[in-house]
Amino acid sequence: MYISKSFIPILKNNPSEAKIKSHQLMLRVGMIKQSSAGIYSWLPLGFKVMKKIEHIVREEQNKIGAQEILMPTIQSSEIWKESGRYEDYGEEMLRIKDRQNREMLYGPTNEELVTDIFRSSVKSYKSLPQLLYHIQWKFRDEIRPRFGIMRCREFYMKDAYSFDINDEEALFSYNKFFLSYLKTFKRLDLIAIPMAADTGPIGGNLSHEFIILAETGESKIFTDKRIFDLDSDGTNLEKDSLNKLRKKYEQFYSVTDEKFDKDEFESKVSEKNRLKTKGYRSWSYFLFR
Amino acid sequence: MYISKSFIPILKNNPSEAKIKSHQLMLRVGMIKQSSAGIYSWLPLGFKVMKKIEHIVREEQNKIGAQEILMPTIQSSEIWKESGRYEDYGEEMLRIKDRQNREMLYGPTNEELVTDIFRSSVKSYKSLPQLLYHIQWKFRDEIRPRFGIMRCREFYMKDAYSFDINDEEALFSYNKFFLSYLKTFKRLDLIAIPMAADTGPIGGNLSHEFIILAETGESKIFTDKRIFDLDSDGTNLEKDSLNKLRKKYEQFYSVTDEKFDKDEFESKVSEKNRLKTKGYRSWSYFLFR
Numbered sequence: 093m094y095i096s097k098s099f100i101p102i103l104k105n106n107p108s109e110a111k112i113k114s115h116q117l118m119l120r121v122g123m124i125k126q127s128s129a130g131i132y133s134w135l136p137l138g139f140k141v142m143k144k145i146e147h148i149v150r151e152e153q154n155k156i157g158a159q160e161i162l163m164p165t166i167q168s169s170e171i172w173k174e175s176g177r178y179e180d181y182g183e184e185m186l187r188i189k190d191r192q193n194r195e196m197l198y199g200p201t202n203e204e205l206v207t208d209i210f211r212s213s214v215k216s217y218k219s220l221p222q223l224l225y226h227i228q229w230k231f232r233d234e235i236r237p238r239f240g241i242m243r244c245r246e247f248y249m250k251d252a253y254s255f256d257i258n259d260e261e262a263l264f265s266y267n268k269f270f271l272s273y274l275k276t277f278k279r280l281d282l283i284a285i286p287m288a289a290d291t292g293p294i295g296g297n298l299s300h301e302f303i304i305l306a307e308t309g310e311s312k313i314f315t316d317k318r319i320f321d322l323d324s325d326g327t328n329l330e331k332d333s334l335n336k337l338r339k340k341y342e343q344f345y346s347v348t349d350e351k352f353d354k355d356e357f358e359s360k361v362s363e364k365n366r367l368k369t370k371g372y373r374s375w376s377y378f379l380f381r
Numbered sequence: 382m383y384i385s386k387s388f389i390p391i392l393k394n395n396p397s398e399a400k401i402k403s404h405q406l407m408l409r410v411g412m413i414k415q416s417s418a419g420i421y422s423w424l425p426l427g428f429k430v431m432k433k434i435e436h437i438v439r440e441e442q443n444k445i446g447a448q449e450i451l452m453p454t455i456q457s458s459e460i461w462k463e464s465g466r467y468e469d470y471g472e473e474m475l476r477i478k479d480r481q482n483r484e485m486l487y488g489p490t491n492e493e494l495v496t497d498i499f500r501s502s503v504k505s506y507k508s509l510p511q512l513l514y515h516i517q518w519k520f521r522d523e524i525r526p527r528f529g530i531m532r533c534r535e536f537y538m539k540d541a542y543s544f545d546i547n548d549e550e551a552l553f554s555y556n557k558f559f560l561s562y563l564k565t566f567k568r569l570d571l572i573a574i575p576m577a578a579d580t581g582p583i584g585g586n587l588s589h590e591f592i593i594l595a596e597t598g599e600s601k602i603f604t605d606k607r608i609f610d611l612d613s614d615g616t617n618l619e620k621d622s623l624n625k626l627r628k629k630y631e632q633f634y635s636v637t638d639e640k641f642d643k644d645e646f647e648s649k650v651s652e653k654n655r656l657k658t659k660g661y662r663s664w665s666y667f668l669f670r
Contacts, residue, residue, distance in 0.1 A: 099448050099511050101502035125498055127453060128485070133498055134451040142451070159388050162423040162431070164416060164535045165454060165518055166475075166487070183480040186455075188487075190534075191472040191522045196417070198455070198477075198487075209414055209422055213390035222388050229454055229518065233480045245479075246453045 099136050101125075112308045115240030130237025130245030142248070145280065146227055149250050152276040156268040156329060158223040158252055163205050165229050169195035171204040184232045198231035206253045217257050221265055225252035239308070242372060252377075260331075266298065266379045267334035273302050273375055274324040274337075285319055287346050289376055301376035303348065309370035314352050316344035316360070317367040348373075388425050390414075401597045404529030419526025419534030431537070434569065435516060438539050441565040445557040445618060447512040447541055452494050454518050458484035460493040473521045487520035495542045506546050510554055514541035528597070531661060541666075549620075555587065555668045556623035562591055562664055563613040563626075574608055576635050578665055590665035592637065598659035603641050605633035605649070606656040637662075 100122040109126075110116040118124050123138030134142055150160065166188070172178035178185075186198040199205065206224060214222065227250045237244050254265035270286065277284035282304050289301040303313055319341065327337045345360040347353075348371075357366065389411040398415075399405040407413050412427030423431055439449065455477070461467035467474075475487040488494065495513060503511065516539045526533050543554035559575065566573035573591040592602055608630065616626045634649040636642075637660075646655065 097446075099450070099502070099508075099513060122502070125502070127494060127497070128455070128457045128483075131453045131455055131457075133453060133494070135498075135502075136448045136450055139449055139451050157386075159425045160428055161388070161425055162428050164420045164422060166417070166420055166520060166535050168417040168420075186477060186479065188475060188477050190475065191524065194417075205416060205422070208416070209424075213388070213411070213414070213424075219388075224388060231455060235480065246455050 101135065110240065112239055114242070114308075118240055124241060130234055130243075132241055132244060132246075146248075146250075148279050149227065149276055152272045152279070153225050153250070153252065155275075156223065156272045158225045158254075158268075158272075161206075161209075161224050161226050162228060163199070163202050163209070163226055165198055165231070166196050167199045167205055169197055171208050172197065175204050175207075177204070184234065186231045186233050199228075200230055200232045202226065202228075202251055203253065210253075210255050214255070221254055221256045221261055223252065223254045223265055223268070225250060250375075262379060263298075264331050264334065266377070267331075267338055268329060269377060270300065270338055271324055271327055271329070271334060277302065277304070277374075278323065283320065284374060285313070285315060285346055285371070286341050287313070287348060288342065288351070289348070290350060298379035299376060301348075302374045303371035304374050305369060305371045307370060309372045311371050311373055312349040312352070313347070313369055313371050314349075314357050315346040315367050315369070316365045318365055319344040319346050390424065399529065401528055403531070403597075407529055413530060419523055419532075421530055421533060421535075435537075435539075437568050438516065438565055441561045441568070442514045442539070442541065444564075445512065445561045447514045447543075447557075447561075450495075450498075450513050450515050451517060452488070452491050452498070452515055454487055454520070455485050456488045456494055458486055460497050461486065464493050464496075466493070473523065475520045475522050488517075489519055489521045491515065491517075491540055492542065499542075499544050503544070509546045510543055510550055512541065512543045512554055512557070514539060539664075551668060552587075553620050553623065555666070556620075556627055557618060558666060559589065559627055560613055560616055560618070560623060566591065566593070566663075567612065572609065573663060574602070574604060574635055574660070575630050576602070576637060577631065577640070578637070579639060587668035588665060590637075591663045592660035593663050594658060594660045596659060598661045600660050600662055601638040601641070602636070602658055602660050603638075603646050604635040604656050604658070605654045607654055608633040608635050 102122055103120045106116045107119050110119055118138060121137060122135050123141065124132045124134055126132050169178055181200065185200055188196045188198065190196050210222065227248065229246055230249045231246050234243060234245050252269060254262065256262040256265050284302040284304045286300045286302050289299040303311060322340055324337055327333050345357060391411055392409045395405045396408050399408055407427060410426065411424050412430065413421045413423055415421050458467055470489065474489055477485045477487065479485050499511065516537065518535055519538045520535050523532060523534050541558060545551040545554050572594045575589045575591050578588045578590040592600060611629055613626055616622050634646060
């Protein structure tokens with residue numbers, strides 16, 4: 093396929109709706125095209141890049157023993173009513189009635205559905221742990237979609253779920269994902285800092301989010317700059333090794349503005365190591381019991 | 382990954398909702414799991430098979446010079462109103478209102494959206510032809526979903542679209558897809574017969590559908606059995622060679638019950654070559670001008 097025959101529609105000017113560089117460039121080189129607010133088509137060039145990223149994500153998930161499944165985009169409201177999140181989710185959830193007038197929705201996330209699959213399939217504790225992931229379209233009806241594909245309404249997301257026999261094993265699974273995310277970002281050549289996060293409305297006992305540094309980012313971050321010297325080299329898929337990795341990162345103060353406390357920052361981080369910068373939230377994940 | 386650790390939930394008994402063998406077996410060996418009527422999750426084993434099929438489909442599309450894009454599942458109603466198909470499509474179309482009360486829909490097919498992308502991107506006849514395809518989830522709100530993943534509501538479909546400069550070139554593109562489908566089915570080891578089809582409500586000037594033979598099929602087919610001896614070997618991507626291929630298939634009478642005419646069948650096919658059997662509709666495609 094010659095590039096001259098390829099479908100790569102270049103734009104000569106910056107589209108006025110694109111406020112940040114990445115959005116401008118992706119539109120201008122013909123990687124994506126907006127079809128509705130916060131909804132994009134991936135043109136051949138963008139599609140190739142997206143598939144390469146997907147491939148890396150998949151490989152790193154497989155390496156920690158996670159198994160890929162594929163759940164549908166349209167879910168029944170019943171499982172969400174059972175979990176109690178149907179009303180809680182608010183207007184970001186795209187609610188749909190089918191021709192039989194059944195309440196359906198476009199999945200914004202998949203805890204309910206994967207739990208339904210798990211509970212009807214797994215009959216014995218001997219089948220645990222199970223680490224399941226899927227890469228599928230999600231829809232969240234953002235009131236103000238922005239930044240192109242970064243804060244859009246229909247988006248492609250890898251989400252993973254583990255089912256474990258006790259707290260210790262759950263933490264083991266949790267830490268496996270910690271490693272896989274570090275390795276994924278490294279292969280993508282992105283600087284991502286894992287930060288302890290509030291569990292927020294999703295709940296749970298432990299949560300991290302990986303923040304990708306970017307000047308245009310919406311999250312302010314406050315960090316000990318020594319965290320940038322860390323990596324996951326030498327870590328293997330054993331409990332001790334993974335615990336050590338998490339501790340290595342957690343020794344350095346590193347929070348977003350939601351968790352920021354000036355006194356804590358200044359007492360825990362010496363002046364020469366303090367860094368205030370910005371980033372985007374990428375993966376967040378949660379431990380439940 | 383040991384098979385003993387894999388998430389392959391086996392069922393001991395045939396689920397009562399599964400009427401045909403393929404549906405029963407896919408459920409029993411843990412390839413798929415129904416989440417709502419006509420909506421399935423793909424479990425690890427089924428997922429692997431599906432991805433292998435997708436890979437073959439993709440390779441054969443790429444070989445004829447088609448370029449892959451990825452359009453979103455959720456579309457605006459505006460382009461469907463413009464084409465006049467919004468009201469026509471009926472209750473099979475899953476209609477949605479977003480939080481801003483805009484009329485959206487879950488794409489049952491993509492003629493409107495791909496045309497919108499094309500018209501806003503391609504400025505010169507020199508950029509033609511363009512053969513674009515995508516593999517994406519579709520939703521058609523079947524009143525009676527059945528046969529497991531074969532007649533379901535949310536389904537994974539490869540659809541392709543070509544834009545050409547004149548009738549002759551459009552036929553050339555059309556014939557390229559004819560070849561790609563024959564090759565795809567051959568690699569999948571499926572017996573598929575290309576049949577001239579009614580263009581139906583979608584319209585157009587020429588249409589074929591590929592029928593896959595199966596005893597449980599919903600389409601009755603009437604055919605000259607010599608069509609089974611044909612293949613696409615030796616065909617290359619040139620106009621004459623592709624035309625010859627189409628003619629080779631079209632010399633043999635081969636129709637579904639919709640187009641069946643007893644007198645025609647008996648006059649065109651000698652008794653020893655007549656075959657009445659059953660099959661499933663697979664790809665159908667259309668030529669427009």
